[in-house]
Amino acid sequence: MLTKQQLGYKFEDQVHELISQTYYPILREKEIIKKYGILCYGIDHLVYSVEYLICIQDKWRDTKSSLNDINHFLKSVEKVSEAENKRCIGIYLTKVPITKGGLEALKNENTKQTNLFLSINNEDMNLLLKKLSELFYSNQIYFYEPDGTTIMLD
Numbered sequence: 001m002l003t004k005q006q007l008g009y010k011f012e013d014q015v016h017e018l019i020s021q022t023y024y025p026i027l028r029e030k031e032i033i034k035k036y037g038i039l040c041y042g043i044d045h046l047v048y049s050v051e052y053l054i055c056i057q058d059k060w061r062d063t064k065s066s067l068n069d070i071n072h073f074l075k076s077v078e079k080v081s082e083a084e085n086k087r088c089i090g091i092y093l094t095k096v097p098i099t100k101g102g103l104e105a106l107k108n109e110n111t112k113q114t115n116l117f118l119s120i121n122n123e124d125m126n127l128l129l130k131k132l133s134e135l136f137y138s139n140q141i142y143f144y145e146p147d148g149t150t151i152m153l154d
Contacts, residue, residue: 011060021143024049042076053086058093070102088115097121
């Protein structure tokens, strides 16, 4: 049986494997920090699509992310958005829902209409990844097999 930390890394790897099927350039946390600075350690995955950037923070733990965690993610996304002069979709992907304060912070940032912030949660890792896939598809970002054929969602 995997430890909680191992499950967290497994989840992060599964998110990366999934979004890597888009064929868009993707950076992971260490590469993001190297490019944008230590203040951006709140982003685990950064996808460079044509129209915007997608910043993903994933947490596979049994506790809710605090308002501080959410605020750090918001600031990290803002820093990347400014550096690239491009709109971002910030996705906070978690096993359990974020706190009420965290939701309010996301809602407040969305009123600014600079970047878009979403929170997606589910206690089933596969269903959570499916929700992420559906979000990508709804934004016309598709996944591909190694031979180039499009992967269709169930």
